[in-house]
Amino acid sequence: MTEINQTTGGTTRRRRADADRSRTATLQAAISVLADTPEASVETIATAAGVTRQTVYAHFPSRDALLIAVADHLTTELLAEYEQLDLEAGTAMDAVLLLIDTGRTFFKRHPVQLYPAAATDDQQRHQPIKDLLTKTIRRGQRNGEFTKALPATWLADATIALAHTAANLPPRKSTPTLHTTLHRLLQADQPT
Structure with missing residues (x-):
């Protein structure tokens, strides 16, 4: 037996x-x-x-279930790459740009487009990424590097939206335009 x-x-x-x-x-x-x-x-x-x-x-x-699994799998891989980054080295802006550039490089290697089926879970899927970005932005706000006039969560959402929008620009303009825009969005108010 x-x-x-x-x-x-x-x-x-x-x-x-x-x-x-x-x-x-x-x-x-x-x-x-x-x-x-x-x-x-x-x-x-x-x-x-x-x-x-x-x-x-x-x-x-279903095909939609497969597409959702692909989006989940890629998100897990991206989060694993983020865990390897030293986000405490340098300025908060350095860390924000490192996060954004790492994500953009990842999606150049894995250019699977976002699908309507996967998009239904995008907010939940993006939450760990948004949390990491928000934490980094709060560090910049605490040390006076970033504006305190806007909530860190809003700035994180705006940063993510700008990174997605930058993908529509010609490749040679995309990164410099995004970096310039993020500097202007996040920088602390200058004394008058």
Whole structure:
């Protein structure tokens, strides 16, 4: 009886490991395929992942569910990159620009566009990023580097919106324009 349970347990673990591999392969394929072809079908993604369409649907009940999983996966990866940054070195402005530039570089490497299905959870998905930015802005407000006339949370929202908008500019103008705008938005009021 013990041998049968061990065999069954081994089979279950092997199936679970296979399922985990196919789910991971599907997510990686979706990130790659959707970066080139945002309207790619589930079948195209399945082929790129080396799995069947039915396998994709076993993990993600709809294309929208797959797109949400892709957005969640990329957010987790970005947060892991942020954890590697030393945001206490230098000025608060240095830290804000490091956060923004790291995020923009990340999305250049993973140019999966934001989808309507994933956008429904964007506020919740962005919250850890907004919290990190807000904390950095508050540091700048405490040390007199940033304006105290506006709430840190509003400044964080404005910074995120400006970073998204800067993506619409020509590449050579995008970063300098964004940096200039953020300096003007965040800088402390000058005495008159």
